[in-house]
Amino acid sequence: MFRREITFPLITFLCILLIWELITRFSGWSSQVFPSPLAVLTSMQELISSGALLKHSVASLFRVSIGFFLAVILGIPIGIILGRIKVAKLLFNPLVQFLRPISPLAWIPLAMLWFGIGDLPAIFLIFLSSFFPMVVATSVAVESIKPTFFQVAANFNFNRYEIITKIVMPAITPEVITALRLTITIAWLVVVAAEMIAVQSGLGYMILDSRNALRMDYVMVGMIVIGIIGLLLDYIMRILGNIESTAWGRLSK
Amino acid sequence: MSAIKIKNLKKSYLDKRRIARSNGSQPINHVIDVLNDINLEFEDGEMVCILGPSGCGKSTLLRMIAGFEQATSGEVLINDAPIEGPRADNIFVFQHSGLLPWMTVWENVELGLRHLENLQKKDETIQEYISMVELTGFEHHYPHQLSGGMLRRAELARALAVNPETLIMDEPFSGLDFLTHMKIREEVVNMHEFMRKTTLVVTHDIDDALIMGDRVIVMSERPATIKLEKKLNFGRPRDLGQNPELKELRDEIFFMLGVSYAI
Ligand SMILES: Nc1ncnc2c1ncn2[C@@H]1O[C@H](COP(=O)(O)OP(=O)(O)OP(=O)(O)O)[C@@H](O)[C@H]1O
Ligand SMILES: [Mg+2]
Numbered sequence: 302m303f304r305r306e307i308t309f310p311l312i313t314f315l316c317i318l319l320i321w322e323l324i325t326r327f328s329g330w331s332s333q334v335f336p337s338p339l340a341v342l343t344s345m346q347e348l349i350s351s352g353a354l355l356k357h358s359v360a361s362l363f364r365v366s367i368g369f370f371l372a373v374i375l376g377i378p379i380g381i382i383l384g385r386i387k388v389a390k391l392l393f394n395p396l397v398q399f400l401r402p403i404s405p406l407a408w409i410p411l412a413m414l415w416f417g418i419g420d421l422p423a424i425f426l427i428f429l430s431s432f433f434p435m436v437v438a439t440s441v442a443v444e445s446i447k448p449t450f451f452q453v454a455a456n457f458n459f460n461r462y463e464i465i466t467k468i469v470m471p472a473i474t475p476e477v478i479t480a481l482r483l484t485i486t487i488a489w490l491v492v493v494a495a496e497m498i499a500v501q502s503g504l505g506y507m508i509l510d511s512r513n514a515l516r517m518d519y520v521m522v523g524m525i526v527i528g529i530i531g532l533l534l535d536y537i538m539r540i541l542g543n544i545e546s547t548a549w550g551r552l553s554k
Numbered sequence: 555m556s557a558i559k560i561k562n563l564k565k566s567y568l569d570k571r572r573i574a575r576s577n578g579s580q581p582i583n584h585v586i587d588v589l590n591d592i593n594l595e596f597e598d599g600e601m602v603c604i605l606g607p608s609g610c611g612k613s614t615l616l617r618m619i620a621g622f623e624q625a626t627s628g629e630v631l632i633n634d635a636p637i638e639g640p641r642a643d644n645i646f647v648f649q650h651s652g653l654l655p656w657m658t659v660w661e662n663v664e665l666g667l668r669h670l671e672n673l674q675k676k677d678e679t680i681q682e683y684i685s686m687v688e689l690t691g692f693e694h695h696y697p698h699q700l701s702g703g704m705l706r707r708a709e710l711a712r713a714l715a716v717n718p719e720t721l722i723m724d725e726p727f728s729g730l731d732f733l734t735h736m737k738i739r740e741e742v743v744n745m746h747e748f749m750r751k752t753t754l755v756v757t758h759d760i761d762d763a764l765i766m767g768d769r770v771i772v773m774s775e776r777p778a779t780i781k782l783e784k785k786l787n788f789g790r791p792r793d794l795g796q797n798p799e800l801k802e803l804r805d806e807i808f809f810m811l812g813v814s815y816a817i
Contacts, residue, residue, distance in 0.1 A: 335682075351759050376686060447653055449648055449650070450654060452620075452640065452646065452648075453648075453652050453654065453665075454624050454647055454651070455622070455639065455667045456620065456640045456641075456642065456644075457642055458640075458641065458714070459644050467654075468654070471654075471656035471657075472656065474656070503631035548657075548696065548698075549655040549656050549696050549697070549698050550655075550656075
């Protein structure tokens, strides 16, 4: 007896492996162009034992962590300010709305010019990709707090500090955690692209480098690892959303 | 101590909707008069029940007494001092729950006591009020884990724990099943007998008003004026069937609110 939640996804996965294997055997493409699942697995083992995969994964995760962290610790307070202070919103919201739809990738030339080659331009791009979504999501969440809560705060003589810490921050936590989940996914998408241009390490660089060496098996290993780490990041954020103090957000609406 | 005076109170809202016209849509600043020249006086310790048709401005009146909103003209005085804003001795109990959903029952009740320095005294007071509304055992539950009636009781405990001068309750029994309604009404009456706080209750149930009130107010359709104000000098518990005077008043109010045959 197996649970459907496990067996059904497993069936999909096995089917894909099968189709992949069939294509490599019968399509006529050389294994250079379309390596078989087994070849990719062997290559993955090579890359793991040589330490290259770990090194590149760590490099990518490092950039994402720094850029995302900066975006979050700046984006949430700025979002709260925009959501709470009318004047700040009138002054800065147009700028945020204007910059937001510009793809972080469009910043690549400027980022390289300003920050040269290395970690800095990549971190900057990740920061840009995460910062605007966090600001916007936070300010929208702040604006949608029920007026009742502020009336309760006034009724019990809350000061400004208490209004922020006891009303605003807990009230927006569920929305902010959702935003973190969406944003880390974007940041992870961007890091790979950024690494194809500005740096000499990371999974994005590994993919580009392998392409230049015509090692499509390594390219595929890179893609698979990117997918797995993306899932893990989302999973971590989801655990964050399940902690008890945010349960009200899921259950009371 | 809180005696409340409401003098020539008017409240209008600006309705900023666009009103479609045949010559295109033009923004029109349309004024909605909600309260029209309200004059009332409540004595200290009275239980005042306010009735009126839906949308007539009952909640608006309460919000102004609580200090949440400014009057367009006229004033609300508590002990002859005009209300300048919300205060902790003038607690509002919300029509839809005003508990903070991210705090447990305990933490919600603690809100009004958070400045108490004697921690033991604080914990005892919190526990005392939670027990008083019979929520012992639910101290560490979150609002979404409570039933409708428990939510009202928790909010009542939070309000009473600050020992306010005035308690302002907006439809405290709405949305409850019949038995819970009766039970919580009884609790509010007992609480009032016991503490004698000036209590304002908006309700749409005429029997609630007649059974609970020391004074009954009936408001008219918007813009609201006072249609009827009556002091009820009857002891409690009251039996509407046995009291011809109350029975007559009941018919009168039903008629006033547009129902010709009181059921
Ligand atoms: N902020 C506001 N802006 C504009 N109009 C408002 C505002 N608040 C209330 N009103 C209007 O004032 C009127 C009275 O509202 P209020 O909530 O006081 O009614 P109520 O008597 O409490 O009704 P109910 O019995 O349904 O709760 C309504 O017609 C409403 O449209
Ligand atoms: Mg109302």
